[in-house]
Amino acid sequence: MDDGIVTNPAGLPPVLVAHEEVSTMRLVRDSLLGFTLCEVDTCFSGEVAFERCLQKRYKLILLSLHLPVLSGELLYELLAKVQHYSPAPGRSLPPVIFVGESSDQHRVEELQRDVRVKGLLIKPLRIDRILAKAKLVLAERPMA
Numbered sequence: 001m002d003d004g005i006v007t008n009p010a011g012l013p014p015v016l017v018a019h020e021e022v023s024t025m026r027l028v029r030d031s032l033l034g035f036t037l038c039e040v041d042t043c044f045s046g047e048v049a050f051e052r053c054l055q056k057r058y059k060l061i062l063l064s065l066h067l068p069v070l071s072g073e074l075l076y077e078l079l080a081k082v083q084h085y086s087p088a089p090g091r092s093l094p095p096v097i098f099v100g101e102s103s104d105q106h107r108v109e110e111l112q113r114d115v116r117v118k119g120l121l122i123k124p125l126r127i128d129r130i131l132a133k134a135k136l137v138l139a140e141r142p143m144a
Contacts, residue, residue, distance in 0.1 A: 012039045013059035013138065018049035018075070019099060020067055024125060028062055028099070031130045036138040046070025053079055058094045060137045062121075065100035065107065072098055073107060080114070095137045097121060 015038045019025040022044075029040045038059065043049050046067040053061070063072030070078075076096055083093045098108050099121045108120040118136050121129055 010039070012037055014038065014056060015040050015060045015062070015134075015138070016049060016052055016056075016058045017042045017062045018044070018046065018067060018072065019062070019064040020044055021064075024064075024099065024123065027125055027127070028130055031127045032134055032138070035127075035131050035141050036134055037141050038138050044068075046072065046075040050075055050078060054082070060095050060097065060134065062097045062099060062134075065098050065104050072100075073111065076111065076117075097133045099123065099125070 015032055017025055017028045017032075017040055019028065019042075025042050025044070029042055032038055032040050041052060041056070041058075043052065044067075046063075047070050049061075049063065049067070050070065063075060065072045067075065079093055093116055095116050095118050097118050097120075098104070098111070100108070100123070102122050105120060105122070108117070111117045112119070119133050121133060
């Protein structure tokens with residue numbers, strides 16, 4: 001059955017990482033690819049992230065709160081509205097982890113009333129913190 005969802009050949013769960021800084025995005029991507037079972041799509045803007053979320057079913061989304069033009073918080077609200085008002089069969093809004101500064105904690109506390117919000121990663125990021133949040137949703141990669 002073709003449900004319009006793009007899948008990867010290995011069948012690994014897809015993750016979207018949207019962050020405006022290349023170094024932070026690479027750290028998150030490399031941490032996830034190295035230690036969890038997933039494929040990772042990346043982008044620098046909320047607009048591109050929105051389009052990708054409409055085209056593909058993600059298992060997890062990591063969003064910067066400080067994306068240019070369309071912030072992570074606003075992007076999340078738009079995705080929730082799209083899901084609410086025009087739900088596709090078998091599609092739901094995946095869990096979200098926000099990335100921000102320590103001053104963003106109060107913003108995420110409001111968002112965490114939604115069970116899909118799995119928390120805030122405060123910069124500077126550390127691999128162990130990224131993995132602790134991601135493993136709430138993703139399986140750990142077996143070590144050889």
